Amino acid sequence: MNRHNPPIGSGTPRSFRSMWSGVRRLLGGFSELIFPQICLVCESASHEPLCEDCADSFLRITDPVCEKCGKPCERPVPDCRECRGKHLHFTLARSGGVYTGSLKNAIHSLKYRNGKRLATHLSKFIDDEASRLMGDVNAVAFVPLSKLKEAERGYNQSGLLAEQLARRHNKPLYTKLAKVKSIPEQHRLGFAERGDNVKGAFRAFGKVPERVLLIDDVYTTGSTASECASALKQRGAAVVYVLTVARTPLDGSKGDHRRAVVDSCKCR
Numbered sequence: 318m319n320r321h322n323p324p325i326g327s328g329t330p331r332s333f334r335s336m337w338s339g340v341r342r343l344l345g346g347f348s349e350l351i352f353p354q355i356c357l358v359c360e361s362a363s364h365e366p367l368c369e370d371c372a373d374s375f376l377r378i379t380d381p382v383c384e385k386c387g388k389p390c391e392r393p394v395p396d397c398r399e400c401r402g403k404h405l406h407f408t409l410a411r412s413g414g415v416y417t418g419s420l421k422n423a424i425h426s427l428k429y430r431n432g433k434r435l436a437t438h439l440s441k442f443i444d445d446e447a448s449r450l451m452g453d454v455n456a457v458a459f460v461p462l463s464k465l466k467e468a469e470r471g472y473n474q475s476g477l478l479a480e481q482l483a484r485r486h487n488k489p490l491y492t493k494l495a496k497v498k499s500i501p502e503q504h505r506l507g508f509a510e511r512g513d514n515v516k517g518a519f520r521a522f523g524k525v526p527e528r529v530l531l532i533d534d535v536y537t538t539g540s541t542a543s544e545c546a547s548a549l550k551q552r553g554a555a556v557v558y559v560l561t562v563a564r565t566p567l568d569g570s571k572g573d574h575r576r577a578v579v580d581s582c583k584c585r
């Protein structure tokens with residue numbers, strides 16, 4: 318079940334694509350009813366959509382981290398070589414784990430394999446960090462998808478995570494951050510290119526809370542989170558904390574274990 322479906326070509330008419338995505342969602346829903354006891358990450362028998370082995374193998378990011386961007390460092394630093402000199406609009410960013418192994422697969426399932434039920438588990442994975450930040454915010458927001466992408470997928474994975482966290486911590490959900498510019502895929506772009514790519518891509522509407530916790534699935538260079546924070550601040554937010562489920566490993570670290578991440582730290 319839940320095998321990755323072949324992509325429908327970009328030349329496919331939009332009406333067919335949206336019909337196809339509807340069929341995929343329907344089949345995904347049925348298969349979850351028929352075969353409910355399987356791990357959506359490793360496909361072994363499991364009473365939960367995420368089995369204990371997969372959950373236990375998530376590589377959690379622990380202190381010390383860079384105080385600004387949350388990169389694992391040898392000791393706490395106010396900024397690090399990853400974020401120093403970048404004009405990041407958010408107040409600080411934190412991530413639950415390293416984007417590798419089972420955690421990477423779980424996020425893929427959440428996004429591309431109709432793994433909506435994983436949102437509960439992944440939001441719980443970052444709940445401790447959320448608890449630390451929640452006392453200082455008025456609302457929870459999330460990085461939006463374009464309308465077309467959200468219609469094709471049927472949901473926004475970051476929105477699902479944010480909903481769960483907001484409900485659990487009794488905070489209002491701010492839903493009026495929108496992606497107003499479609500941007501090319503960000504894969505393999507550096508911070509500067511990503512920054513140019515996403516500039517002006519987001520806009521906040523309505524009354525923006527003063528202190529916001531912004532949720533996303535993966536932190537890569539910080540450019541998307543920074544642009545979202547900029548949009549929120551343009552409409553009155555003073556503080557924007559960012560919390561993501563995972564963070565991509567650094568160049569050369571291969572992301573295999575935290576030691577490698579720390580070894581690549583040249584921030585001291």
Ligand SMILES: [Zn+2]
Binds near residue numbers: 356361367368369
């Ligand atoms: Zn598993």
Ligand SMILES: [Zn+2]
Binds near residue numbers: 400
């Ligand atoms: Zn940093």
